[in-house]
Amino acid sequence: MLIDRAIVEVRSGKGGDGALSFHREKNVPKGGPDGGNGGRGGSVFLIAKSNVNTLLAYRHSRLLAAEDGEKGDKKLQFGHNAADVTFEVPVGTVVYEEEGNRFLGDLSHDGDILCVAKGGRGGRGNAAFKSSRLRVPRVAENGHPGEKKRIILELKLLADAALVGFPSVGKSTLLNIVSKASVATADYPFTTLEPNLGVVTLPDLGAQFVLADMPGLIEGAHEGKGLGIAFLRHIERCRVLIHMVSMDGERDPYEAYTAIQDELRLYGAKLEERPQIVVASKMDADGAEERKAEFEKKLGFKVIGLSALTEEGITPLMKKAYELISKTEPFPIYIEESDEVGGMKVYDAHKDDKEREFVILHPKDHLFVITGEKVTKEYGLYNLSSDQGVSRLIAYLNRIGIDEALLEKGAVDGDTVQLCDFTFEFIQ
Ligand SMILES: Nc1nc2c(ncn2[C@@H]2O[C@H](COP(=O)(O)OP(=O)(O)OP(=O)(O)O)[C@@H](O)[C@H]2O)c(=O)[nH]1
Numbered sequence: 179m180l181i182d183r184a185i186v187e188v189r190s191g192k193g194g195d196g197a198l199s200f201h202r203e204k205n206v207p208k209g210g211p212d213g214g215n216g217g218r219g220g221s222v223f224l225i226a227k228s229n230v231n232t233l234l235a236y237r238h239s240r241l242l243a244a245e246d247g248e249k250g251d252k253k254l255q256f257g258h259n260a261a262d263v264t265f266e267v268p269v270g271t272v273v274y275e276e277e278g279n280r281f282l283g284d285l286s287h288d289g290d291i292l293c294v295a296k297g298g299r300g301g302r303g304n305a306a307f308k309s310s311r312l313r314v315p316r317v318a319e320n321g322h323p324g325e326k327k328r329i330i331l332e333l334k335l336l337a338d339a340a341l342v343g344f345p346s347v348g349k350s351t352l353l354n355i356v357s358k359a360s361v362a363t364a365d366y367p368f369t370t371l372e373p374n375l376g377v378v379t380l381p382d383l384g385a386q387f388v389l390a391d392m393p394g395l396i397e398g399a400h401e402g403k404g405l406g407i408a409f410l411r412h413i414e415r416c417r418v419l420i421h422m423v424s425m426d427g428e429r430d431p432y433e434a435y436t437a438i439q440d441e442l443r444l445y446g447a448k449l450e451e452r453p454q455i456v457v458a459s460k461m462d463a464d465g466a467e468e469r470k471a472e473f474e475k476k477l478g479f480k481v482i483g484l485s486a487l488t489e490e491g492i493t494p495l496m497k498k499a500y501e502l503i504s505k506t507e508p509f510p511i512y513i514e515e516s517d518e519v520g521g522m523k524v525y526d527a528h529k530d531d532k533e534r535e536f537v538i539l540h541p542k543d544h545l546f547v548i549t550g551e552k553v554t555k556e557y558g559l560y561n562l563s564s565d566q567g568v569s570r571l572i573a574y575l576n577r578i579g580i581d582e583a584l585l586e587k588g589a590v591d592g593d594t595v596q597l598c599d600f601t602f603e604f605i606q
């Protein structure tokens with residue numbers, strides 16, 4: 179069976195809490211703040227691997243989780259960051275968030291990495307807050323929560339060409355001949371229930387391509403008749419369709435052809451516009467030549483005649499398919515929505531609603547200044563001589579996405595961030 183879809187839960191680690199602590203020494207009655215920052219929670223990544231062929235490993239699972247970051251401690255002890263965890267998926271895996279069916283990423287090349295749950299940032303310990311208006315900060319931040327969501331992994335078979343047509347036209351029989359596959363074939367409809375893949379080798383061209391044998395389509399498949407059309411998602415990336423129409427007289431070839439074209443169109447991914455090779459199958463049947471001639475007349479172009487019994491037409495068809503595949507660009511199925519950061523696609527669920535209410539200046543190394551009318555006005559509303567006021571200010575800064583913005587500007591751990599006369603350390 180073809181395992182091509184799995185739903186898993188992903189959970190990144192929570193950031194460790196920052197510590198609230200004051201330096202204590204026998205002869206120093208009132209020491210300064212020395213609470214360390216919490217460590218970052220682990221993130222969950224998926225990586226595409228060409229040696230992984232199925233999503234089988236995810237079928238019955240499971241939870242893909244990373245650990246929480248460690249808490250900060252007194253004496254400026256920083257909590258350790260939790261390790262990120264990476265799980266391997268096949269090349270061609272497309273990832274969605276289950277809720278809202280939101281597209282997260284498309285792992286189409288070996289080595290592509292996608293962050294599916296970002297670890298929470300560690301909280302700042304009280305030593306990270308230094309401000310002239312704040313003599314003794316009795317405030318430490320809690321670690322940010324990790325992300326938790328259910329994601330759908332979907333593997334689109336990376337076939338280069340696909341065999342489509344009514345049931346029993348000989349699709350599986352052809353796949354068996356050209357790829358040494360051993361797919362069941364029979365003279366009743368819907369023998370094939372799931373797509374099958376085979377590798378076609380053309381020795382004299384030194385070429386190979388992947389051919390998909392699809393279940394049969396019938397009129398009304400888009401409304402769920404027969405096996406439906408959902409399985410067509412496996413061939414959304416196919417560069418070439420081989421449309422097989424039987425000449426055995428069971429159906430009028432031209433009507434059969436237009437019925438299948440309609441179903442392809444109704445699927446909605448413009449499959450009917452793909453480069454297509456029309457094939458007349460079962461040319462060994464009685465009356466096949468006449469039917470083919472009539473069919474071609476109605477179509478207005480010649481088709482390739484094929485017989486699995488005599489093997490007529492099979493090599494020319496495979497060569498033509500390869501030729502078309504070679505000159506057709508792969509079809510991207512989704513527009514990349516995610517950002518590229520250092521060659522890594524990073525998904526950020528909070529980005530869209532980030533308010534643009536501040537500007538970050540970077541006047542010199544290791545110093546970032548937050549300005550802007552809105553943020554300064556808001557700043558004026560907090561009473562920073564109280565711990566509660568400081569906590570509220572911190573919560574506000576988190577809410578408007580200061581950390582992410584600083585990171586984008588290139589801030590690194592330990593850099594000083596200034597907002598009016600409030601100063602704090604940046605931590606990732
Ligand atoms: N005479 C003749 N029979 C063929 C030929 N190709 C396939 N058949 C027979 O037609 C029947 C159907 O073939 P399949 O390969 O199972 O057809 P299919 O298109 O895969 O059918 P579904 O999986 O049901 O969609 C089988 O009994 C085959 O032996 C051919 O070229 N000539």
Ligand SMILES: [Mg+2]
Binds near residue numbers: 351369
């Ligand atoms: Mg079949």
